[in-house]
Amino acid sequence: MSRLTGAGEQRRAEVIDDQGDTVPLPVIPSAGDPREPSGHRQAPILKKVALGVAVCLVAGAGYAGLRQVANAPADPNGSPAHSHPATSASPDQAEAGVRRAVAGEAVLQKMTDAVANDDRTEFLDTIDPKATDFRGSARTIFSNLTTLPISTFQLRYVSDDAGALTPDRQTQLGGTQSWLAQVEVSWQLSGYDVKPARETLPVTFVTRDGTTYAASFSERFAAGQRRPVWALGQVEVAKGKHSLVVSLDSEAEAKSYVSVADKAVESVSKVWGKNWRQKVIVYLPAKQSQMEGILGAQPNTYTQIAAVTFAELDTPAIGAPVRIVANPKLFEELGKQGRRIVLTHETTHVASTATASPVPLWLAEGFADYVAFTAVPVQDESAAKELFKAVRAGKVPTTLPTSEAFAASATDLPQAYESAWLACRLIAEHEGQAKLVKFYRAVHASKSSTGLADAFKSVLGMTEAEFVAEWQKYLERLAGA
Numbered sequence: 001m002s003r004l005t006g007a008g009e010q011r012r013a014e015v016i017d018d019q020g021d022t023v024p025l026p027v028i029p030s031a032g033d034p035r036e037p038s039g040h041r042q043a044p045i046l047k048k049v050a051l052g053v054a055v056c057l058v059a060g061a062g063y064a065g066l067r068q069v070a071n072a073p074a075d076p077n078g079s080p081a082h083s084h085p086a087t088s089a090s091p092d093q094a095e096a097g098v099r100r101a102v103a104g105e106a107v108l109q110k111m112t113d114a115v116a117n118d119d120r121t122e123f124l125d126t127i128d129p130k131a132t133d134f135r136g137s138a139r140t141i142f143s144n145l146t147t148l149p150i151s152t153f154q155l156r157y158v159s160d161d162a163g164a165l166t167p168d169r170q171t172q173l174g175g176t177q178s179w180l181a182q183v184e185v186s187w188q189l190s191g192y193d194v195k196p197a198r199e200t201l202p203v204t205f206v207t208r209d210g211t212t213y214a215a216s217f218s219e220r221f222a223a224g225q226r227r228p229v230w231a232l233g234q235v236e237v238a239k240g241k242h243s244l245v246v247s248l249d250s251e252a253e254a255k256s257y258v259s260v261a262d263k264a265v266e267s268v269s270k271v272w273g274k275n276w277r278q279k280v281i282v283y284l285p286a287k288q289s290q291m292e293g294i295l296g297a298q299p300n301t302y303t304q305i306a307a308v309t310f311a312e313l314d315t316p317a318i319g320a321p322v323r324i325v326a327n328p329k330l331f332e333e334l335g336k337q338g339r340r341i342v343l344t345h346e347t348t349h350v351a352s353t354a355t356a357s358p359v360p361l362w363l364a365e366g367f368a369d370y371v372a373f374t375a376v377p378v379q380d381e382s383a384a385k386e387l388f389k390a391v392r393a394g395k396v397p398t399t400l401p402t403s404e405a406f407a408a409s410a411t412d413l414p415q416a417y418e419s420a421w422l423a424c425r426l427i428a429e430h431e432g433q434a435k436l437v438k439f440y441r442a443v444h445a446s447k448s449s450t451g452l453a454d455a456f457k458s459v460l461g462m463t464e465a466e467f468v469a470e471w472q473k474y475l476e477r478l479a480g481a
Contacts, residue, residue: 093162101157103212104181104205108155111214115145115153128206128213130174137217137231144230147237148246151190158182158200164220165204173215175208180220185228192244192279194319197312199226226296226312229283233290242266242278249286249328257282260336264343267375268351272437276351282343283325294325306330309346311355322350337376345372352440359443360452362401366420367440370428373421380478387418391479396472400464419475423467426474431460 107126114123120142127138145153160181170178183203188196202225204216217231229235229246238245238254243261247254261282269278285291291302295310302308306327311320324346331339348368349355357364373383381388390396390412397419405416428436442455456464475481 128215152188178206227293247284362420366424369421384418386414388479
């Protein structure tokens with residue numbers, strides 16, 4: 001999660017473009033507490049330095065559960081679908097459900113085999129011949145699956161809802177029967193993922209002339225249900241030494257970001273060390289709606305957010321496949337310097353497995369800022385403007401920033417990020433950068449509720465209260481108070 005700072009609650013961010021001119025960015029929207037179940041964490045970007053805003057999206061914010069799917073709107077802007085009360089199925093209903101599952105699973109197995117065999121014709125044979133639009137999408141999906149370096153691809157029939165499709169939709173589909181099923185899809189990118197990425201897709205099936213086909217991959221998404229990048233449009237891929245950039249725009253765009261992503265990985269490794277995979281995957285949507293689809297977000301949720309780090313798995317876990325997804329409009333406006341800072345910050349989250357970490361937000365965000373600003377140095381007066389203003393007014397922070405301080409609606413949000421960054425920098429300056437990394441790792445590895453306090457004592461040789469006292473003096477000195 002990166003940050004923006006400015007003056008006042010309705011602040012506007014500015015960045016320096018490649019010609020040295022100041023470019024304003026939109027106002028950051030309000031949001032809930034960063035520890036909400038959704039896992040969204042939003043924050044401000046550095047004024048005149050171009051951090052962009054990024055969100056660390058904890059895994060588990062995706063698929064909302066099959067029960068929610070039954071009551072989900074047919075589209076993100078729709079009204080809740082009709083709720084079907086739970087009832088005991090009759091023997092005939094149960095038998096029909098088994099037949100649907102067997103037929104659907106057979107279609108999915110043919111799809112999986114076609115991808116494994118690189119057989120486009122076999123893949124398209126599983127698509128409803130009367131679903132003209134979907135057949136076009138299926139061609140693109142197959143092309144994407146063969147373009148990406150996929151080593152594992154699986155489709156698994158999970159459950160269905162016989163009443164999910166409206167009578168009008170069933171009439172439109174025709175055939176002897178049609179139904180909606182939830183299908184778990186998993187795929188692993190060779191050379192990048194330790195574990196397969198996993199999402200759940202709503203798949204519409206139709207049986208006609210004795211043959212069952214897939215008729216749609218896009219009906220009745222539940223709130224929070226993500227779309228795989230390969231299902232959102234034609235992808236273009238560019239590989240770097242440490243990066244895989246996947247663009248939904250053009251191959252030229254993908255190639256243009258490879259060097260920035262590679263430098264971000266190298267910058268992070270200089271601080272964090274090389275004992276991580278040193279690989280990063282960056283998604284570049286062409287449209288805002290594609291970003292929202294990747295994240296399972298409602299329309300316009302991320303219009304002010306420059307980049308998001310998220311785990312493409314349904315539960316937080318070390319080793320989960322982590323991606324960085326960029327806002328197509330704002331990321332471009334940041335310029336080269338801003339993009340490098342944002343990607344370095346976000347790559348720090350990837351290296352430190354922040355999407356599945358117990359570290360407090362001040363340490364996670366402060367450390368990521370420390371790494372980013374070490375790679376691309378900035379002046380303290382610009383990077384900590386709001387904090388210095390408060391300190392000079394006699395408002396020196398009395399505690400390290402709480403989780404609540406990082407909520408986008410927090411009054412002193414810029415100061416939370418600036419405070420966290422300077423807390424981490426203080427550790428590096430007084431104890432050495434290696435001690436800062438050791439401190440982070442100790443807190444991250446702890447399974448105790450006293451992990452932070454223990455790390456202060458064992459790594460830094462002081463209590464948190466003693467550190468805060470030193471930090472307050474440090475802030476006063478930097479601010480010239």
